[in-house]
Amino acid sequence: RAQKLDLVFQHIRNVPDFPVKGIVFKDICPILKEPKALSAVIDLFEEHVRKNHPHTELIVGVDARGFLFGPLLAQRLGIGFVLVRKKGKLPGPTVSVTYALEYATAEAEIQVDAVQAGQNVLIIDDLLATGGTLQAACELLKKQKAQVLGCLVVIELKDLGGAEKLPVPVFSLLQC
Ligand code: PRP
Ligand code: HPA
Helix, strand or coil, X not given: CHHHHHHHHHCCEEEECCCCXXXXXXXCHHHHHCHHHHXXXXXXXXXHHHHHCCCCCEEEEECCCHHHHHHHHHHHHCCEEXXXXXXXXXXXXXXXXXXECCCCEEEEEEECXXXXXXXXXXXXXXXXXXXXXXXXXXXXXXXXXXEEXXXXXXXXXXXXXHHHHCCCCEXXXXXX
């Protein structure tokens, strides 16, 4: 497990002043480029979900980088994957919420038939910063009466306190 975490850590690139001055951007592209690192990410998430949330019925991925890890995890678990997208990308009918980002504002949307009332879901994204994005995803799923068991992220930026904003536990592979 420690070896896998180290492999993931070694494949995150810190990019100063992106996308705006003062932000040190955590770039996960090197993980995707190295199959062993990507496998390690999915292995670690799979292990966590099987142990802590064995009744998960659906993985919900957040636009855009939740889409990179979510389907691989869902396949491993033998369950489905659905999308929370930025507004205007999904054919209707949809429901939406507005939210604030670390460096912008946005609107998130889900198709009304993506989840059923009472379904057990986990939400996945690459990174937790202020928590605005995952909070919005949680709200959307609550609107659809899904049961959100938790959130999964590769990286948690601890200093921004995003986890405290969320109504569910967050599991992060790395804390920065
Ligand atoms: C980033 C990141 C998370 C979110 C985290 O996505 O991938 O989704 O911000 O920030 P928060 O915790 O402060 O909400 P971004 O909005 O840059 O969109 P992208 O994935 O489409 O690039
Ligand atoms: N990396 C990737 N996505 C982000 C970051 C970051 O540092 N901060 C907010 N979204």
